[in-house]
Amino acid sequence: MKNSKSYSLLEELAANPYDLTQAKALEGRFASMKASVMGIDYVYACQRVNDDVVDALQKLADETAAVSQFSRMMGGEKMNKIDGFECEDRQVLHTAMRDVFDDLPEGFLSDTEAVAGAKTEIAKLKVFCDEIENGAITNAKGEKFKEMILVGIGGSDLGPRAVYLALKAFAVEGRKVHFISNVDPDDAAAVLKDADLERSLVCVISKSGSTLETLTNETLVASNFEAAGLNTKDHFVCVTGKDSPMDNPAKYLRSFYMFDYVGGRYSVTSMVGAVMLSFGIGFDNFMGFLRGARKIDLNSQERDVRKNVSLLMALIGIWNRNLLDHETLAVLPYSQALSRFAAHLQQCDMESNGKRINRQGEAVDFATGPIVWGEPGTNGQHAFYQLIHQSETVVPCDFIGFAKSQYQKDLDVKGTSSQQKLLANLIAQSIGLATGKTSENPNQVFPGNRPNSMLFAEQLTPEVMGALLALYENKIAFQGFIWNINSFDQEGVQLGKVLANEIIDIFTGKDVEAINAKEYLKTLGL
Numbered sequence: 001m002k003n004s005k006s007y008s009l010l011e012e013l014a015a016n017p018y019d020l021t022q023a024k025a026l027e028g029r030f031a032s033m034k035a036s037v038m039g040i041d042y043v044y045a046c047q048r049v050n051d052d053v054v055d056a057l058q059k060l061a062d063e064t065a066a067v068s069q070f071s072r073m074m075g076g077e078k079m080n081k082i083d084g085f086e087c088e089d090r091q092v093l094h095t096a097m098r099d100v101f102d103d104l105p106e107g108f109l110s111d112t113e114a115v116a117g118a119k120t121e122i123a124k125l126k127v128f129c130d131e132i133e134n135g136a137i138t139n140a141k142g143e144k145f146k147e148m149i150l151v152g153i154g155g156s157d158l159g160p161r162a163v164y165l166a167l168k169a170f171a172v173e174g175r176k177v178h179f180i181s182n183v184d185p186d187d188a189a190a191v192l193k194d195a196d197l198e199r200s201l202v203c204v205i206s207k208s209g210s211t212l213e214t215l216t217n218e219t220l221v222a223s224n225f226e227a228a229g230l231n232t233k234d235h236f237v238c239v240t241g242k243d244s245p246m247d248n249p250a251k252y253l254r255s256f257y258m259f260d261y262v263g264g265r266y267s268v269t270s271m272v273g274a275v276m277l278s279f280g281i282g283f284d285n286f287m288g289f290l291r292g293a294r295k296i297d298l299n300s301q302e303r304d305v306r307k308n309v310s311l312l313m314a315l316i317g318i319w320n321r322n323l324l325d326h327e328t329l330a331v332l333p334y335s336q337a338l339s340r341f342a343a344h345l346q347q348c349d350m351e352s353n354g355k356r357i358n359r360q361g362e363a364v365d366f367a368t369g370p371i372v373w374g375e376p377g378t379n380g381q382h383a384f385y386q387l388i389h390q391s392e393t394v395v396p397c398d399f400i401g402f403a404k405s406q407y408q409k410d411l412d413v414k415g416t417s418s419q420q421k422l423l424a425n426l427i428a429q430s431i432g433l434a435t436g437k438t439s440e441n442p443n444q445v446f447p448g449n450r451p452n453s454m455l456f457a458e459q460l461t462p463e464v465m466g467a468l469l470a471l472y473e474n475k476i477a478f479q480g481f482i483w484n485i486n487s488f489d490q491e492g493v494q495l496g497k498v499l500a501n502e503i504i505d506i507f508t509g510k511d512v513e514a515i516n517a518k519e520y521l522k523t524l525g526l
């Protein structure tokens, strides 16, 4: 990236970025600095960019063939690899999981085999959902299932949980979903205390079928079912990779598959999210969610950066990270339903782009993925916004908002509804961070020039949620393509797993060297 012509141009432009604090700085920018897709507006008026910067970013996208790389990924080219080194060496086809609507425009790429695999699993799922609905599948007493406990961690928990919470307003009447992820026994204990086991399905999710936390929790939950006199085969379904250690259909009421070309953190639109979401919010709503994601995948193949929203988000992220040197990105949804969305994006982005070598195995000479974090507004305003407004650290922010609430249950208090109050705060924060405020009192000076964007839609529906998810997934992929890093492996989490297993061996009395671990345990009295 750094030796491209467009990057030199961007460096020149970055010496004097657009000053959002000057008089009338925002005038006329809201209408012109907006890209829209599926009724979702991405407003970047409060970013430190002008048309010259956006043009240079377009050149960077062109020079790095970002869109072509994305299309080739969708077509099944192996994108998960490091040339010349041992690596996963795989295709990256989470987009095929939503390429199931027979809507391929001419000239667009698709991987027919992966699409066929996705369709097969969706068809199996539809049958399963109907059987639960019409009572063909029940508990031993012939009663219908009304709860589901999802057991999984990382990509097998964060995304599905974030989306379920986002769409809980659309829950099937009388149904509930619980989540167990942490190997902390209190996580499972708290859920099992509240769940009606007799009327519960358990959905165990692990792509590898070998994740310590998930296997431990599966056994723990199963022991509770057995203690209650329930046969786990009547209640447990699994989602796993074909031929993984968990691929044992005889053990489960139903087995669904995900594929090695779908990365864990990109798996929400595969069976990983599908089984639970179809149970919790209904099969049709799940398909609406998929449709939203699919529409964004198609938009992501648009060359013009002012029309390709994911690409624009990616490039503005690169401007902030590499040219303006901002280390983090706060995702701030003004929607309680999106309470776990930032946590999901944290994994999706940081596990993907927290890398320091390129796809040829050489060290990169620039920063890659930002630290991603966030909480819903207005709650966050009363917690960490002080730092965002007035500290030395500049934190770029992505605001997310909706014109209408989901439940449409609101009350006018002192002339405005709660939704209006929420929106007033959202817009106020975006402007305030950008423009800042002068004062005679140094303690009341707001420096401004805190870059932020806004993603805004009419209402958080299943389709809009699918779109939001794909906007960020594709943004992350675009950044990886432009940085020339592999966004699809996660070697960085392996070391911790190996070391934890060594310590588990110490606990079980095995003879391992692990001197540091032994001393550490002794200090802690363990």
Ligand SMILES: O=P(O)(O)OC[C@H]1O[C@](O)(CO)[C@@H](O)[C@@H]1O
Pocket: 153, 154, 155, 156, 205, 206, 207, 208, 209, 210, 211, 214, 264, 265, 351, 490, 493
């Ligand atoms: O689905 P699995 O194989 O249990 O993996 C769970 C998670 O563990 C990781 O491999 C690393 O934490 C994630 O990438 C993945 O989402």
